[in-house]
Amino acid sequence: MPKRRNEHISIAEALKEFVETNKLETGLNKVNAAEAWKKLMGNGVNNYTTALKLERDTLYIQLSSSVLREELSYGKEKIINILNEELGGEIIKKIILR
Numbered sequence: 041m042p043k044r045r046n047e048h049i050s051i052a053e054a055l056k057e058f059v060e061t062n063k064l065e066t067g068l069n070k071v072n073a074a075e076a077w078k079k080l081m082g083n084g085v086n087n088y089t090t091a092l093k094l095e096r097d098t099l100y101i102q103l104s105s106s107v108l109r110e111e112l113s114y115g116k117e118k119i120i121n122i123l124n125e126e127l128g129g130e131i132i133k134k135i136i137l138r
Contacts, residue, residue: 069131070094076126077101085112097133099123109137 049057058064073094078086091102099120103109112119116135123132 069127072127073099073123073132076123080122080126094132097131099132099135100138101135102138113137 070093074092077089077092077099081089085108088103088105088108089101090104091100093100101112103112116137120132120135124130
């Protein structure tokens with residue numbers, strides 16, 4: 041168990057330190073990416089989204105509509121930029137629509 045420090049730190053700093061110490065960034069990025077997708081794409085796209093998975097820097101999105109998949113493929117770069125802005129860093133570099 042680590043030594044207790046006498047200086048006061050904020051809860052945000054303590055949580056950030058905990059996440060870094062326990063190497064939880066990748067798991068949190070996966071959850072945050074899924075939540076960002078749902079928030080930014082709205083109900084119309086979410087109704088056709090069957091699976092969403094973040095592996096390394098690639099977001100895999102499975103859609104049940106081929107028409108929607110084709111429409112979204114035209115704006116991949118814009119979607120990547122919007123998601124990264126919401127996530128607060130360059131977490132997603134590539135999107136694969138299935």
